[in-house]
Amino acid sequence: MISKNKINLTASAVLILATLTSFYIFSRFTVDDAFISWRYGRNLIEFGLWNYNPTRIDMVQAYTNPIFALISILSNFINFDVVFFFKMLSILTVAAFFIWFRKRVNQSRLLLLGFICLPGTIIHAFSGLETFLFVFLLGALLISLYEEKVFESILLSSLLFITRPESWIFAILIPIYFAINDKEENVNWALKHPIRYLKSINLSARRGVIPLIVLSLLLIAYFIFHYIHFGDPLPNTFHIKSGARFSVKNFLIFAFFSAPAILAATTVAKRPKFFVLVLGTFCAMIGSYSTSDLQMNYAWRFAFHIFAPSYFLHCYFLNKKPGKITLQKSVEKKPPNSPGNIIHNVIAPAILFSFFMISTSLSTAFYYPRALISHAQLGRVLEEISEKYNIKTFAFGDAGMAAYYSKINVLDNVGLANSQIGRHGLTREYLDYIKPDMAIFYATPSGIRLSEFNQGVIFDWVSEKKFVKICDIYFTPEYLMTVYAKTKIPEIQSLCKETYLKNSADNKSILSYAIAPPPWTFWKE
Secondary structure, rough: OHHHHHHHHHHHHHHHHHHHHHHHHOOOOOOHHHHHHHHHHHHHHHHHHOOOOOOOOOOOOOOOHHHHHHHHHHHHHHHOHHHHHHHHHHHHHHHHHHHHHHHHHOOOOHHHHHHHHHHHHHHHHHHOOHHHHHHHHHHHHHHHOOOHHHHHHHHHHHHHOOHHHHHHHHHHHHHHHEEEEOOOOOOHHHOHHHHHHHHHHHOHHHHHHHHHHHHHHHHHHEEEEHHHHHHOOOOOOHHHHHHHOOOOHHHHHHHHHHHHHHHHHHHHHOOOHHHHHHHHHHHHHHHHHEOOOOOOOHHHHHHHHHHHHHHHHHHHHHHHHHOOOOOOOOOOOOOOHHOOOOHHHHHHHHHHHOOOOOOOOOOHHHHHHHHHHHHHHHHHHHHOOOOOOOOOEEOOOOHHHHHHHOOOOEOOOOOOHHHHHHHHOOHHHHHHHOOOOEEEEEEEEEEEOOOOOHHHHHHHHHHHHHOOOEEEEEEEOOOOEEEEEOOOOOOHHHHHHHHHHHHHHHHHHHHHHHOOOOOHHHHOO
């Protein structure tokens, strides 16, 4: 009979191999949106202005992750490759997570490797956005709250406030949580006897005052700065993404991934108030995401916001109740075939497999190699020719790489990086005010996608101004960017030819230069 130790070693070896494979293939990914936040650091260093554009033509808070925008100041100040800089930050973040997880969930090598080896985990850890940092901090905060660590909870909440706006709810939840002293009772008991439970609660306003003062002041200061500087306390994405029609599909997916944490908090946790906190946190996120236009939802990024901390909590609570994790040593023996054991032992692999199935796509690995040829090179060409052709502003919906390298004003017709479009939509009058000198349209081989992202309005405007079509920049065989300008520009035409030669082929045809080289080949601007 094969020993459990050999099974553990074999499983660990398989998961380590899977982790290395995921790392090799997917850590080359850097998303275009990351450059939106990084542009703030560049503009501050090079132009002395904290704004998406290098001028005051439109003051806008285009980021939802001020912590990464602030960190980008350093990479630009020392003139260090911003992509490589954030890849190194990703490695440090993953290492810190690895240490934290091993410390908080003892003897959990398989659970940790099962999470790390997922392509979705590697994608989000190395994307350049705050996704992985957010789920790490959120999981750490929830566990700190359960352990009643006030100072640690305040510190983690403060970091979360400048990582993603979903965390702002903790400015209210945490003071209430610490102000409530409840008995360490099973959640099921509290649900069955709500009156007796409520009578057993003692309120301690003093325990909630410090978190309330600190977190409120931090959040108020954040809002005041952004209101004074940008004219709006909220990120511009709030105006763009919120208010969409309720998505039943998204609701069900998000609810499914929150289930492990809620189940563990219900059956294992000994603090009913913590169950309420977890339920409220995930319900707020699920409700927000289900009624939002989730743009750039690559590898199910918003589901990862829920899945990852939910998984962390599930692992944490199972470790707190010995005998609930398969192959885990325990001083307390539990019947292996008990209903509780079977349910909990199935959940961890089931939730990992489910996220693997919805989030894994090999095409994600081709994204950045293609973008370097199209988007990044477009920005560099625009920087070189802007003075020659008097190009001061261009309109383009992909507001990251091209804008970052161009160092000129951009009209983001999607609206994420434009306050006017975010609040009021795009009008011909606003186009007359901005006066873009070039317009780049999302297109397919059959033509411009005029019905999307205000492109019809812009096309009518450039047609009226007698702009001419220059050429098509290829990102993929089906995703083109059609360029219009006041006159023919040979440098742009040369770029179009280059992208056609390299990006018009399907993914199988570009394996040799997109996937075969080691991932760090693409850890560069």
